[in-house]
Amino acid sequence: MSNQVQRNLENAFLFVFRTICALYRPLKSWIGAGLLGLFILMTAAVVHVFPLSNWDMFAYTAVVLEPSAEDKDDLHRQTYGFVKDNLAEGEYLTLTQDRPYRIRQAEDPDAFGTMLSFYRLKILYVETAKLLSGFMDPVKALRLVSLLSAVAVGAVLMIWLARTGTLMYGPVVVALLIVSDFGGAAQLISPDLYATVFLLAAAFLYLERLDIASGACLVAAFLIRPDHLAFIGVFFVFAAIYGHGRWTMTGCFVVCFGIYYWLTRASDHPGWWVHMWFTHVEYVPTLEGFDPPFSPVTYVQMLVRSTVRSLMSQTWLALLFAEVLFFAKCITPSGLRDRECVLLYAVFASICAKYLVFPHFETRFFLPYLMIIGMVLLVGWHRQKEVHANVSLSI
Numbered sequence: 001m002s003n004q005v006q007r008n009l010e011n012a013f014l015f016v017f018r019t020i021c022a023l024y025r026p027l028k029s030w031i032g033a034g035l036l037g038l039f040i041l042m043t044a045a046v047v048h049v050f051p052l053s054n055w056d057m058f059a060y061t062a063v064v065l066e067p068s069a070e071d072k073d074d075l076h077r078q079t080y081g082f083v084k085d086n087l088a089e090g091e092y093l094t095l096t097q098d099r100p101y102r103i104r105q106a107e108d109p110d111a112f113g114t115m116l117s118f119y120r121l122k123i124l125y126v127e128t129a130k131l132l133s134g135f136m137d138p139v140k141a142l143r144l145v146s147l148l149s150a151v152a153v154g155a156v157l158m159i160w161l162a163r164t165g166t167l168m169y170g171p172v173v174v175a176l177l178i179v180s181d182f183g184g185a186a187q188l189i190s191p192d193l194y195a196t197v198f199l200l201a202a203a204f205l206y207l208e209r210l211d212i213a214s215g216a217c218l219v220a221a222f223l224i225r226p227d228h229l230a231f232i233g234v235f236f237v238f239a240a241i242y243g244h245g246r247w248t249m250t251g252c253f254v255v256c257f258g259i260y261y262w263l264t265r266a267s268d269h270p271g272w273w274v275h276m277w278f279t280h281v282e283y284v285p286t287l288e289g290f291d292p293p294f295s296p297v298t299y300v301q302m303l304v305r306s307t308v309r310s311l312m313s314q315t316w317l318a319l320l321f322a323e324v325l326f327f328a329k330c331i332t333p334s335g336l337r338d339r340e341c342v343l344l345y346a347v348f349a350s351i352c353a354k355y356l357v358f359p360h361f362e363t364r365f366f367l368p369y370l371m372i373i374g375m376v377l378l379v380g381w382h383r384q385k386e387v388h389a390n391v392s393l394s395i
Contacts (some may be wrong), residue, residue, distance in 0.1 A: 030168030040154030076109035124223035125191035215252035306359035
């Protein structure tokens, strides 16, 4: 009796599975696109209804308000007023009273003003928020940038999949977005997702041989987050080696490097080591007169601390390892196109270079690079699988 029950159960499962497959195959592209679109819309809805709050929103709000403020006291008062209006009482209390650094910033306009030099460098992000703040308050404008960026990321990925005939892999792209902390990045007031839009667009346009448009997107990503200069520099080297888009990417790097040199010289940015120390060692209450000497021991401690935090609470290292393993086991390198190789090698090398220069531990900082690697590998694997299937049919 038990054997008959087992066979009936197995037959029922097989019937359901085959029925689902028969329904799925002719609609797989529509289903894949629908699931990706649904996930993006769900993320946008969550960003709108349940946005996350962090202390950086004070600084970005202040930088947006700076041109219209009369003095530091007025800027401080307006900034904290707008943020308070957009947060629940408990959230505001946490961001202003839960540690000495936040208490000092909430009470001392001069100390708060010294922090803004870290944020003024994100020129395009700030200017976009300023433009939108003409129609709403600056906090809502910054949140709208995050929401629109989430939708734009989904649109770029959808176009990429449609162009390469891989819309059926929409659920795989959703999984990549989840593990890359797409949702977390979208909920924050941060330029990360805004820059991701242009980095993904640059990668797609480069593969489409639209080098000038790709270079323009890279410049835009740099203006949103200048630390992407590391990727642009590595990318131009690999483009020069392979020859595809050599001069365009060289010109892009020269432009970005020139802007970066001007930004760091013309602004009051405290410099790389002060920024590193502030991020990884101590949140000093004011940057006035703060200039710690460089220490190789402290630098190594920063690397070790960030790596441990990445392994314990973040996913980017695990996903990067999985992508490298997939490349080694499932991809034939000779089957990849030259431009795909340029992107893969440049992105991987820039992740390593950026981590050595400034070891961010949070996954959201690596989101665009992990997605570019994932998309190139997914499309390359699909194309190689089709080639093998055609060869098998011809035998």
